[in-house]
Amino acid sequence: MSFEQGASSLVLFARDYVDRSLTGNSLLIFNTINTLLTVVPLALITYVVFKLTKATFGKAPLSNWVQIICFAALWAIAGWMLYKEFTAESSEITVSWFSILNSFFIISFANMVSKVWESKFNPPASVKYGLGLIVMAIGFGLLAFGAHGLHAGVKVSMVWLVLAYLFHTLGELCLSPVGLSYVSKLVPARMIAFMFGMWYLAIAIGNKLAAILGGQIENITKEYSLSTFFLIFTIVPVVAGVIVILLHPLVKKLMHGVR
Numbered sequence: 001m002s003f004e005q006g007a008s009s010l011v012l013f014a015r016d017y018v019d020r021s022l023t024g025n026s027l028l029i030f031n032t033i034n035t036l037l038t039v040v041p042l043a044l045i046t047y048v049v050f051k052l053t054k055a056t057f058g059k060a061p062l063s064n065w066v067q068i069i070c071f072a073a074l075w076a077i078a079g080w081m082l083y084k085e086f087t088a089e090s091s092e093i094t095v096s097w098f099s100i101l102n103s104f105f106i107i108s109f110a111n112m113v114s115k116v117w118e119s120k121f122n123p124p125a126s127v128k129y130g131l132g133l134i135v136m137a138i139g140f141g142l143l144a145f146g147a148h149g150l151h152a153g154v155k156v157s158m159v160w161l162v163l164a165y166l167f168h169t170l171g172e173l174c175l176s177p178v179g180l181s182y183v184s185k186l187v188p189a190r191m192i193a194f195m196f197g198m199w200y201l202a203i204a205i206g207n208k209l210a211a212i213l214g215g216q217i218e219n220i221t222k223e224y225s226l227s228t229f230f231l232i233f234t235i236v237p238v239v240a241g242v243i244v245i246l247l248h249p250l251v252k253k254l255m256h257g258v259r
Contacts, residue, residue, distance in 0.1 A: 001209040002233045003136060003168055006102060008214030009229070010161065011095055017147065017226065019155040020093040030093070031085050037104060038078050046071055098161055105169035113173045125255075126248035128178045133241030136171030137234045139164035144230035185258055 014020070022030050049071060053064045085091060116122070123131065146160035179199065187195040213232075220229045 001206045001213065002133075002140065002237050003172060004207050004210035005140075005214050005233060006099070006165065006168060008210055009217040010098070010164070012214075012217055013143070013147075013226075014095045014098050014158075014161055017150065017155055018158050018161055020095075020158060021090065022093065023090045027088075027091055030091075031082075034085065034097075035082055037100065038082065041107070042074065042078060046075075093158070098158075098165065101162060101165040102169050102172075105166055106173065109170060110173060113170070117178075124248055124252065125178055125182050126251045127245050128174050130241040130243075130245035132171045132173075132175030132178075133237040133244065134171075135174060136168050137237040137241070139167030139171070140230045140233040140237075142167070144227045144234055147226040147230060150226050186255060 049067060053067060057064050117128075143160055143164050146156045150156065180196075183195050183199055184192060217226075217229055220232075
């Protein structure tokens with residue numbers, strides 16, 4: 001529920017409360033970063049597709065030509081977009097741009113997190129779950145701090161939102177892959193498909209709750225404050241994370257030696 005605020009209340013927060021206007025050096029820095037975020041992944045995917053096309057061209061030439069045309073169009077669109085941004089004297093970042101940060105941070109930090117899990121610092125599963133919730137809560141805590149005392153007409157720096165997405169993604173990396181892994185390890189073979197369905201059902205319920213509570217951002221802000229809204233998503237996951245970590249001895253006993 002908290003993580004999926006990225007698709008609900010954080011979008012509204014970015015639209016109404018974040019200063020997305022850029023000029024001068026700040027615009028140049030953003031355009032440079034945005035170019036790297038656009039060109040590097042596209043170049044890597046193009047390289048992989050090129051190798052695939054080279055290996056399969058004799059077997060499926062029509063499919064490969066369609067692929068070539070599509071990727072040429074992608075590069076043309078990317079080039080046109082970047083040209084427009086670099087030639088503009090001022091710009092306003094679109095709300096949708098912040099949605100790419102989760103994917104970018106996953107690609108950037110997934111390998112680092114997996115290396116930690118492979119090292120001697122690898123914590124038990126329950127601790128990973130708790131850490132995931134607490135780390136994600138830090139992102140909301142930063143938003144609560146940045147929005148403290150905010151009143152109508154005043155907007156905050158986009159740095160707060162970028163940091164929030166960073167901690168949300170780090171929390172996701174602590175919890176989500178580990179959860180799927182332990183479902184496959186701990187569930188009896190005859191029930192694996194059923195329990196994977198339960199996992200995604202829980203995610204669906206979380207998404208529904210996220211939409212319901214996230215849609216209340218304006219009402220809660222009007223009644224209390226924007227900072228109070230984000231504090232809800234700070235306190236609840238921290239409490240849940242601490243409870244999960246404290247339950248580790250019981251969970252370990254119920255795992256019957258599975259690592």
